[in-house]
Amino acid sequence: MGSQVLLDIVASMVVGGLLLIVALRMNDKAVENTYQSQAALTVQQNLTSLVENIEYDFRKIGYCRNPSLQPKTYMYILSGTDSSISFVTDLSNAGKLDTVQYFLGGHVPGDPNPDVKYLYRQVNSSPPVASNLGITEFHLRYLDGFGQQLSTPFVAPSQAQVIEITVRVEPTVIYNAAYDTIFAVWRQTRLISRNLKAR
Amino acid sequence: MGTGQTLLTVGAIMLLGAVILSTNRSLINNSTILLNTNIGLEEVSLATSIMEEATGKAFDENTDTNTVTSTSQLTPPASLGQENGDTTDLNDFDDFNGLPGGNGRIEVDTLSTGIYYVKTKVYYVSGSNPDVISNIATWHKRLDIWVWNKDVPDTVKMHTVFSYWYF
Numbered sequence: 001m002g003s004q005v006l007l008d009i010v011a012s013m014v015v016g017g018l019l020l021i022v023a024l025r026m027n028d029k030a031v032e033n034t035y036q037s038q039a040a041l042t043v044q045q046n047l048t049s050l051v052e053n054i055e056y057d058f059r060k061i062g063y064c065r066n067p068s069l070q071p072k073t074y075m076y077i078l079s080g081t082d083s084s085i086s087f088v089t090d091l092s093n094a095g096k097l098d099t100v101q102y103f104l105g106g107h108v109p110g111d112p113n114p115d116v117k118y119l120y121r122q123v124n125s126s127p128p129v130a131s132n133l134g135i136t137e138f139h140l141r142y143l144d145g146f147g148q149q150l151s152t153p154f155v156a157p158s159q160a161q162v163i164e165i166t167v168r169v170e171p172t173v174i175y176n177a178a179y180d181t182i183f184a185v186w187r188q189t190r191l192i193s194r195n196l197k198a199r
Numbered sequence: 200m201g202t203g204q205t206l207l208t209v210g211a212i213m214l215l216g217a218v219i220l221s222t223n224r225s226l227i228n229n230s231t232i233l234l235n236t237n238i239g240l241e242e243v244s245l246a247t248s249i250m251e252e253a254t255g256k257a258f259d260e261n262t263d264t265n266t267v268t269s270t271s272q273l274t275p276p277a278s279l280g281q282e283n284g285d286t287t288d289l290n291d292f293d294d295f296n297g298l299p300g301g302n303g304r305i306e307v308d309t310l311s312t313g314i315y316y317v318k319t320k321v322y323y324v325s326g327s328n329p330d331v332i333s334n335i336a337t338w339h340k341r342l343d344i345w346v347w348n349k350d351v352p353d354t355v356k357m358h359t360v361f362s363y364w365y366f
Contacts (some may be wrong), residue, residue: 019212019215022215022219023215026219026222026223029226030222030226033226033229033230036230037229037230037233041233041239044233044236044237044240047240051244125329138243145270161255162252172214
């Protein structure tokens with residue numbers, strides 16, 4: 001075997017190796033992108049599902065099908081902090097008042113994302129139902145009719161006419177553990193129940 | 200290495216390069232679409248927030264503390280907007296006709312993905328045809344909201360109709 005042939009073989013192995021590295025990196029990137037895309041999609045779907053449920057409940061604060069049972073102005077929101085709220089409403093339109101409570105729980109044990117927490121929803125005296133949708137932030141602000149922020153916990157819940165909700169959802173599992181850099185989704189909405197207006 | 204082998208090698212590298220470029224473009228497109236939907240979510244939330252805030256106000260300046268029984272008592276269509284140019288006191292629904300801000304829009308930079316612009320318009324509509332502007336005062340006002348992000352080509356447009364009831 002001549003030296004020229006040997007040189008050709010070595011050169012082709014080098015070029016082939018480079019091409020192989022490129023192909024492997026491309027494959028790795030494609031896999032990462034697939035996981036990230038799926039995680040981002042899941043996060044967005046989780047967020048919309050969560051907000052739909054929250055809006056559905058919050059919109060009915062203070063409502064009761066039976067007018068005689070409708071809460072007086074001062075008691076439709078029973079208590080509120082920056083991460084929890086308790087209010088009364090006729091949840092199933094059955095003409096009786098229910099007490100609904102939302103509160104943020106602790107970290108989800110065993111979840112690779114250390115920031116993910118449970119969000120609990122409790123109706124009356126039923127056990128709280130936890131949802132693990134990748135929630136890392138559930139922040140509430142309460143504003144009065146003039147747009148002034150009320151300090152929490154409440155002294156006078158009747159003053160709250162606007163509730164501002166900030167929800168942040170992250171993937172519970174993600175490639176390379178890049179939780180809060182790429183896929184974090186943040187949403188802010190301002191909800192006003194018609195019944196929160198002064199009557 | 201002969202000429203034929205060289206050509207084959209060059210051809211193979213070009214083919215591989217084309218595949219890599221195509222894959223890369225596909226990955227970037229995928230990321231762009233997801234980013235756009237993420238921004239779309241925030242645009243919807245922003246529009247909803249404004250809608251909620253507006254519908255929490257009085258129907259009209261004249262129904263803020265009083266009741267009216269005739270549409271002639273309502274603000275004339277040409278006068279919908281902030282009263283006396285007071286942009287700090289949004290106390291009724293039609294005050295959202297042209298939110299205060301430069302170029303007829305407001306800038307929102309408190310969300311997580313860039314700067315958003317909001318434009319709003321309020322006008323009277325008839326109950327039977329809420330898609331057409333009414334030139335006379337009616338019991339129904341419609342709020343149109345446009346929200347867009349300067350880095351995204353699409354604009355979110357939402358609207359709601361707010362009505363006044365008297366007994």
